[in-house]
Amino acid sequence: MDWLTHLDISTLYWLHQSVGSTVMNRFIVSLTTLINCLWLWLAVGITGLWQKRSRWLVVTVIVAVGAAVLIGDGALKHVVMRTRPCFLLSDAPLLMPLPSLHSYSFPSGHSFFFFSGATAIYGWNHRLGQVAYGVALLVAFSRLYLFMHFPSDVLAGAILGILVGRCAYLACRHVQKSITK
Template sequence: MQFIQMFDNKILEFIRINLHTPMMDKIVPIVTSLGNMGLIWIVIGLAFIANKKYRKYGFIMLCTLCIGALIGDGIIKPIVARARPFNFVENIQLLIKAPTSYSFPSGHTMSSFAAATIIYIANKKMGIGAFLLAALIGFSRMYLYVHYPSDVLIGCVLGITLSIVIYKIVSPKYDKKFNQ
């Protein structure tokens, strides 16, 4: 665990020293806000539901986002209870309001990669764009010092894994019920 913490701290320090610029300080909070409460992904899921061709994927995406929030925020975060990185750095100027929940795993990243995976399954071209946005949102969480790299990495893995599992379970049942 000490190795992971040391690795996390070195990456965050690299980002803070080498990548922070006044322009990035304005752009990154906007990027991270796209992932707030999974709202952009919920809107995309609802748009998918409104389109008959993508309805199944929208339904599965919204299911995945709800289950992911329950697992990530409701179960894993309270069990692991990892404090956020800004709590350990003196005089750090946060560019967003300090989150009050625990750090591990990154909910922004988990929901973003979960949704991006379903979008990719539905449409490869849209999925590539969704994965790029998910990666930017994940990076933004580290840039803003509200998540460690391992929080983001595990959020990514959990989001992708959860969406694939839910898709494999729900898709055949959805097809059986609605495509007879």
């Protein structure tokens, strides 16, 4: 596993040196602040549930993200217990407040949540799902840029998110079909 950690660390520094700037710092901090706003997601969810045509899409996203939270933050992070790069690397650029010392790196929760949600959305609406995947990629990039996760944590979160999102879509689609029969 030392080779993976070395590759992860090299990639983080290379990424930051390649695209790092004051403008990028502001963008990533603003993006992170926005995506961590619980009120925004509650408003979007309530609005989506209110409209009949988007109700199943929103329910599927709630199921997918809920499962991602349980699997990722509830189980995997506490089994693997990988230290975040911002704690491991003394010269990591810190643009945001540090997370809790008991908050682990593997898998990236944000990547897991956003890719599971994007996959759930894509199941119901391909065009909107493509936009959601674009947002998920931006979120995943932000986790690397902020030194909150290693690239392998983000990749694992994205893969797990796609799998969980697809399962949530298939399960919700099955329930929807059985209700409308």
